[in-house]
Amino acid sequence: MYATTYHKPSSAEAAVAAIAGADEAKYLSGGQTLLPTMKQHLAAPTALIDVRGIPGMVGISIAGRQVTIGAATTHAAVASSKELRAVCPGLANLAAGIGDPAVRHMGTIGGSIANNDPAADYPSAMIALNAHITTNQRTIAADDYFTGMFDTALEPGEMVMSVSFAAPAKSAYAKFRNPASRYAMTGVYVAQTGDGMVRVAVTGAGENGVFRHEAMEDALAAHWSPDALDGIEVDSDGLLSDIHASAEYRAHLIKVMAKRAVTAAG
């Protein structure tokens, strides 16, 4: 790792100032992507601004069915929150399946969505749950937030503070793991809101990162059942193809994972 300067500010303002004051600074939350990248000399930020000491960044609050999760909340905390599990078990289960215990106890939801790895799990949940991402400057709808592979609507220096969403009536996530990295090779989050609206979001498969599958949404809105997806053809255009899975296999897995997610959601 190249030399870097570590800061742990105690306010959002101080964090923003620290970012602005350095040549090439990066926010650090759980560091589960950034630190390995730095160790491999693939990233060399001159300063790391650790956001975990900022008040309000850690924790889950639930008011009625409105859920708010602080950006620096670990996957383990999301997975083990009884309150969250009571209103949205799908998201708790997703968090329980990220990486391994060491990753889950360091990695955070804000770090994950700020990085927007195309194989990360959380982006699919944010889209399917129609979540809103609150930054130190504004609130952004998830639909507008994820703009491409490793790309988001965040401006330079802008920091994710929390995510919030209304708990769905039903939701679940099904993931096909990459056999090597065990990231999502294809992951599908399905959610049905109280008014019968359905969202289906796919991660791990799209060339531009997470995306919605409208045909599946329509089919499930009409009939919430795995069988409702039988007639859907998933187009392999625009899907990733690599040494682990072709676009065609991913297209197939999208449908299989969607059906399994619907089954899991009940």
Add this chain to the structure above:
Amino acid sequence: MTGTGIGASVKRKEDKRFITGKGRYTDDIRMENQAYAAFVRSPHAHARIKGLDTSAAEAMDGVIAVLNGKQLTGDGIGNIICGWMIHSKDGSPMNMGPWSALATDRVRYVGDAIAVVIAETQQLARIAAESVVVDYEELPAVASAEKALMAGAPQIHDNAPGNLIYDWEIGDQSATDAALAASAHTVTMDITNNRLSPNPMEPRSAVAIHDAAEDHYTLYTTSQNPHVARLVLSAFYNVAPEHKLRVVAPDVGGGFGSKIYIYPEEITCLWASMKTGRSVKWTSDRSEAFMTDAHGRDHVSTATIGFDADYKVTALKVDTIANFGAYMSLFSSAVPTYLYATLLSGQYNFANVHCNVRAVYTNTVPVDAYRGAGRPEACYLNERIMETSARQFGLDPADLRRRSFIRSFPHQTPVIMAYDAGDFDGNLDKAMAAADVAGFPARKAEAARRGKLRGLGYSCYIEACGIAPSQAVGSLGAGVGLWESAEVRVNPVGTVEILTGSHSHGQGHETTFAQIVSDRFGIPIENVSIVHGDTDKVQFGMGTYGSRSGAVGMSAIVKAMDKVEAKIKKIAAHTLEASEDDIIIEGGEVKVAGTDKKMAWHEVGLAAYLAHNLPAGMEPGLKEGAFYDPVNFTFPAGTYICEVEVDPETGVTDVVRFTAADDFGTIINPMIVEGQVHGGVAQGIGQAMLENVVYTDDGQLLTGSYMDYVMPRADDVPSYTLEHNTTVCPNNPLGIKGCGEAGAIGSPPAVINAITDAIGNNNLSMPATAQKIWMALRETGFAKAAE
């Protein structure tokens, strides 16, 4: 059995330090004046070096030196060699291209080292290495051995036209052709053995120390054979004469073959230590390991097998292309020849076998022995074509094999090997019973009710290990003898030290070697210590690979113990006034049979060193050495049965049962042997379903980290069912055959045979990933049927 002798599952003496973090590995060593090495490596698979600008690195504070290949060769450091001469069938010697530890004018694979930075810290060395500017002229590259043989392929070494290292054959081609032509049935198939990365838990490491006052070198390194390392470093690389070079392999965390060889980094560190006057440490990171540790396997073959009207085998003809990578590694030439083609007779009574092997340069990491080394490739070929034949003939695969089993020993195969003992029917019977083959149809039906496809596959493997009789391998081109040495020291207090040329890097020798001493003399195992891995301590040794430490290394200890026992008997007979022939050693006592006259074990040791009352003319002391040269290879064999369950929706496949019935000859420590089988089978399942080194066509390594190279994990492998069916090896004193590689050799065909059975499509190559299985299911229409 209880106790600490042969056959007891004694807990490993070495594990206390390993599991409490007290092991001492090469990277744990810190010298007073230690500096760190980092290598400048080629990002291109093939390029000419037009210029090298090291000025930015040299200008950095804390950089001690930046050294290059021209300086290295200028100082007389020799090229890296392959130590086993193979001649092509036209009589010409193999075409070995020059391999300098640091490239001077051309790089031939991604990772090829060009220069080394020596700096005060590891991080600084790495950053300085990144600042070295190399002016490359990129050249066309080729990664596939088949493509490298094609007309117009990039030429990798000037002295290997068409990239051909050798074109070798074994067996009688015309007799084999005639036998196939006369066969009632033949089956032909193309068989690929995928390329693997060895991935020992501990990456390679070296600490090189040059003592200018004595002009003496010490190398601490991750080696499976420190004496061989010293020999090669001295005799071929001209680092220092042997008496001025000490090589120490301390605790070593796994090797699987990859730590047999002497690599550019160790040579360079020794030389750099002399150049800089500093101790130089280098420890590979995992990325370097993927791009520099010798890879394994990578064969492409076409095979034809013949059967007579009774479905007994007649002949086997094989044509193999072996990918050697960019340079010939230390034992590379022997792997696809004498460690591969000589095992193609398998467990079967072939009258004729012919194999042609073309060894080929490509722009990839050098390929050499990896757990099994040639024998997994032979076994995979045999057992895939056997199972395939059974399916084509509509015969039970176990029954088809039985029709051709060798049942009389010794048995001379058509491809050099003379099998000494075995019970192939017994192995198959035990495996079938333990695997409950009879209950398979019911399990398959039950799985089908859950929408799963269940399959069962066999593998009846045989391998040759305990390598090797020196005269035999010498006649086949080996540049070394493959005996082993031991010294047994009985101390004046009766404790025993065994100095062995074998090297333990996970095998548990500190326990098993002590067991044979405890067993022989009846002394407590804690009174026996094993010394290995240091050329200054141990007389000599050929090291540990090829499952040789039991059959060869322990045999040397037995030979030395024979001498110790003879001397003890003389001393006791003299002291107790009895005949030597009446002396027995039992339970830690030296007794006169049939009387109550005896000496305690330690009293004999003390008497030998006091020398107050020894037989006339006897030298004092109680220390004996022996060199043991085996008279034949040993032939572990067995039957593996794998049962899988395939999810037709995704191709995801679980190994639900795996049964191994092995014949390893005498077993010293069943627990350790069990561990060897577990590890070997895990590696075999890894090869069959997960692991694969992938290059782009132009030689860029795509599987350079665990993000892309799939290592087997705990949840990829089942709980194993293990059986033993022992026939004792008649050719060594303990009757040992060896167990270190069998699991990795025997398991891949069992896995692929099971998966292809489940999916009803035999067209499946390793690694059989979920995607490949899903595609194979689509070919057969199974997926649709299951939906």
